[in-house]
Amino acid sequence: MINILAQAAPSVEVAVEAAKSVGVTGNIASAAGLIAAAIAVGMIGTKAAEAVGRNPAASGKILVQSILGMALAEGLGLLALFLAK
Numbered sequence: 001m002i003n004i005l006a007q008a009a010p011s012v013e014v015a016v017e018a019a020k021s022v023g024v025t026g027n028i029a030s031a032a033g034l035i036a037a038a039i040a041v042g043m044i045g046t047k048a049a050e051a052v053g054r055n056p057a058a059s060g061k062i063l064v065q066s067i068l069g070m071a072l073a074e075g076l077g078l079l080a081l082f083l084a085k
Contacts, residue, residue: 026084033080040073 048066052059 029084030081033084034077037073037077037080040076041070044069044073 044066048062051062055062
């Protein structure tokens, strides 16, 4: 088993170096961060709509909280985009 791993190690290192030289790793990290931000904004919007449906009188407070939550989620997505490169 160790011999097999020892034989595979150089090919793994070559693959990692090739991915780094092309920039694939930064693109994957950027995409993951932006997808997570999009999912978070969708969840915040869904929960805000549910909350307004349950208590329409509190729609102003819910709107403020949901806008703040969406802004923070988008900010983290942009942070992931710029830090991954």
